[in-house]
Amino acid sequence: MALTTQVTERDLHRLDRLIAEQETIFLSRQRRSAELASRANRSLAGGVTSSWQISRPQPIWISHGKGSRVFDADGNEYVDLHGGYGVMAAGHAHPKVVEAVSARAAKGTHFAQPTEDAIVVAENLAGRFGLPLWRFANSGTEATMDAVHLMRAATGRWKVVKVEGTYHGHHDSVQVSVYEPLEELGPPDHPWSAPASTGIPPEIVRLTIVVPFNDLPALERVFAEHDGEIAGLIVEPVMMNAGIIPPDPGYLEGTREITRRHGALLAYDEVKTGLTVGPGGATGLYGVTPDIVCLAKAMGGGLSGAAIGGTAEVMDCIVRRDYDQVGTFNGNPLLMAAARVVLTEILTDEAYQHIDALRDQMAAGIERVIGETGLPAHVVAMGAKGCVTFSPTPVRNYREFLAIDDRFSHCHWLYQMAGGVLLPPWGKTEQWMLSVQHRPEDVERFLGNFERFAGALRS
Numbered sequence: 001m002a003l004t005t006q007v008t009e010r011d012l013h014r015l016d017r018l019i020a021e022q023e024t025i026f027l028s029r030q031r032r033s034a035e036l037a038s039r040a041n042r043s044l045a046g047g048v049t050s051s052w053q054i055s056r057p058q059p060i061w062i063s064h065g066k067g068s069r070v071f072d073a074d075g076n077e078y079v080d081l082h083g084g085y086g087v088m089a090a091g092h093a094h095p096k097v098v099e100a101v102s103a104r105a106a107k108g109t110h111f112a113q114p115t116e117d118a119i120v121v122a123e124n125l126a127g128r129f130g131l132p133l134w135r136f137a138n139s140g141t142e143a144t145m146d147a148v149h150l151m152r153a154a155t156g157r158w159k160v161v162k163v164e165g166t167y168h169g170h171h172d173s174v175q176v177s178v179y180e181p182l183e184e185l186g187p188p189d190h191p192w193s194a195p196a197s198t199g200i201p202p203e204i205v206r207l208t209i210v211v212p213f214n215d216l217p218a219l220e221r222v223f224a225e226h227d228g229e230i231a232g233l234i235v236e237p238v239m240m241n242a243g244i245i246p247p248d249p250g251y252l253e254g255t256r257e258i259t260r261r262h263g264a265l266l267a268y269d270e271v272k273t274g275l276t277v278g279p280g281g282a283t284g285l286y287g288v289t290p291d292i293v294c295l296a297k298a299m300g301g302g303l304s305g306a307a308i309g310g311t312a313e314v315m316d317c318i319v320r321r322d323y324d325q326v327g328t329f330n331g332n333p334l335l336m337a338a339a340r341v342v343l344t345e346i347l348t349d350e351a352y353q354h355i356d357a358l359r360d361q362m363a364a365g366i367e368r369v370i371g372e373t374g375l376p377a378h379v380v381a382m383g384a385k386g387c388v389t390f391s392p393t394p395v396r397n398y399r400e401f402l403a404i405d406d407r408f409s410h411c412h413w414l415y416q417m418a419g420g421v422l423l424p425p426w427g428k429t430e431q432w433m434l435s436v437q438h439r440p441e442d443v444e445r446f447l448g449n450f451e452r453f454a455g456a457l458r459s
Contacts, residue, residue, distance in 0.1 A: 007376055007405075011457070015407050018456055022414035023057045029418075032073040033061040052085065055425030056410065060417075065092030068438040070422055078422035079442040083433025085424060086272050089298040089347060089384055091437025096341045097301040104337035112328055117336035124343040125299075125309055128280040130289050133315035135308050136331035140271035140296035141169030143306035144234060146325055147267040147292045148173045151232035153323040154265060154314050159226055161233040163213045164191045165398025167241040168234055168269050175200050176208040178241075179429075182402055189218060213239050213397045214247060216254040223262045232265035232291070237282035240272040241429055242401040243387045244380040252288040259291075265314065267292035271306070275299055275343075276433070277383035279352055285383075301342040305335035351436045355384050358434050358443055362386060365447035373454040377408070384434040388412065388450070404428050412453050419449035 027034065037058050041047040046054060053059050061073040068091055070080040080092065090097055104117075122134040137143050148160055148171075160173055164185065168174035177185070178196035186192030191210040195202070209226065211218045213235075223230060237252055239245035259266040267290055274281035274295040283289060291314050296306035308325070317323040329335075363381040366388060370377050377390045390408035395401050409427035416423050424430035432446075 012405075012407070014457065015411055019407060019411050019414065022411065022418060025418050026414055027057055029076055030058060030060065030072070030074055032075075034058060036061045036073055052426070060422070060425070067091050067093070068435060068442050076420070078417070078420050079438075079445050080422050081416075081432040081434070081442075081446060082422045082424050083384075083435060084302070085297070086276060086385070086431070086433050087297045087300070088302060088433065089276055089435055090301045090342055091435035092302070094301065094346060094437065096345050097338050100337045100341040101301075101303070101334055104333050107333075109334055110329070110332055114331060115333050115336055117333070117340045118331045121299075121307075121336055121339045121343060124340075125295070125307060128275075128343075129283050129293050129309050130280070131293055131309035132312055133310055133318075135315075135318060135325050136335070137296075137306040137308060137325075137327055138304055138329050139169070139306055140269075140294065141171055142327065143271065143294035143296055143308050144168040144174055144267075144269055145171040146308045147234060147269075147294050148231075149323055149325075150292060150308070150310065150314055150317055151234075151265045151267060153317040155231045155263065157229055157231040157264070159207050159209060159230045161209045161211060161219070161222060161230055163235050163239065163398075164210045165213070165242055165401065166236050166239060166269070168236075169271075170197075172200050172204045173208055174234065176205055177210040182399065185399065188212065188399060212399070213245060214251050215397070216251060216258070219255065219258055223258060223264070227262070230262065230264045232267055233259050234267040234269055236269045236273065237286060237288070238273050238277065238382065239398075240385070240431060242398055243389045243395065243404075243428055244382060244385060244431055245395055245397065245401065246380065246382070247286065248396065252286050256288050256290070265292065266290040267294065269294050271296040272385070272431075273382075275347055276385050279347065279349070298347075299339050299342060300335050301338040301346070303335045303338045305332075305339060346436060352383070354436060355434050355438075358438055358440065359383065359386060361440060361443045362432075362434075362446065365443070366450060369447070369451050369454050373458050375454050375457065385431045386434075387428075387431045390428065401428070411457075412450070415453035415456070416446065416449045419445065419452065421446050421449055 063071045164177050167178050175196040177194050180194050184194050193205050193210050195205050270281040275298040278285045291311050293309045318325050359381045363379050366379040376392045391404050406427050
């Protein structure tokens with residue numbers, strides 16, 4: 001590939017050849033995983049425990065993790081920049097998490113009654129996100145489901161606005177216009193509401209209105225067209241299921257002003273950004289406080305859990321029992337013990353300084369390689385998260401993201417796997433994840449692989 005950001009047919013043919021070569025190398029290192037995949041197909045639907053674990057050419061079966069490393073079923077060691085889809089901010093088997101969970105397990109694992117740890121966790125989150133009242137759930141999907149229910153309960157309205165191309169979990173109200181192809185999106189200035197899966201009732205789809213990211217005029221128009229009918233807007237303040245798409249200057253402030261002016265609520269889905277892009281997530285980073293924040297992933301140190309924070313006015317629906325936010329395992333003792341130590345002892349100011357230094361090292365190294373090779377790419381890095389977006393110019397919304405050729409990301413993933421770095425296998429949609437246990441040498445391994453990948457493309 002020449003020192004230009006223009007991609008030729010010759011470049012794409014070379015890319016296809018490299019992918020075929022690297023997939024052969026990948027499979028040669030994954031023989032035990034292949035055996036497990038074959039066996040799994042007989043008892044696990046699709047051969048995995050979640051459809052997000054399906055990957056090309058086959059899923060990677062993991063044995064264990066320690067610190068910044070994971071080990072697959074074949075004994076291959078990787079620097080883990082997958083992070084369990086953004087969960088492992090504390091790294092693997094962090095001694096403080098192991099100690100806290102072990103001590104709690106020895107005292108009993110479940111009571112369906114609160115423990116003191118829950119108060120400490122809620123107090124910490126209130127300080128980080130500027131929202132006074134909290135409840136707990138078991139996954140990001142549950143958190144965003146509660147957010148939608150709360151917006152409807154608090155306003156007495158049924159319609160919800162979401163952003164085109166964003167994933168907020170797999171409940172009906174938000175499984176609309178997630179990863180649809182361009183021909184199913186409708187006009188750019190007036191997107192269709194398209195069910196993202198079978199099994200979503202059309203009556204619910206009609207209650208979900210779709211707008212482009214970073215488009216305040218479109219949001220204003222939707223509120224005018226559905227005046228007095230919209231309960232609220234749920235949005236990722238940084239769009240993170242399309243690589244990473246930051247908000248334009250003034251965009252978040254605009255969403256806050258528009259929703260407030262129309263008597264609607266603003267909910268941030270910070271399942272991916274919360275506790276990873278900074279101590280107070282994107283809420284703290286950008287200084288715009290919503291009515292509701294949804295957290296999950298990084299808060300539990302690897303245990304499944306979620307949290308919903310809200311203003312006193314919104315959460316009064318729960319206090320008054322107008323909305324019963326319930327769940328047998330909500331705020332369970334193991335999660336609360338892990339979350340307490342993660343929030344109070346692991347994700348400290350010093351930890352974020354360490355992660356930011358690694359992020360800067362990563363971003364600078366990637367930018368150097370892109371500049372030297374002319375790759376049609378740029379880097380977006382934010383706290384513990386980052387990605388290489390294979391577009392020479394920044395991406396502002398889902399439709400621009402769709403134009404990116406998936407083959408670049410897949411080939412890069414294969415080169416990283418061959419070089420001992422595990423990234424999320426879903427190509428251009430996902431991000432890398434740094435943890436408090438990563439070190440500069442882990443970043444250098446990634447950069448070395450990236451340089452080899454870029455060199456192969458331009459040879």
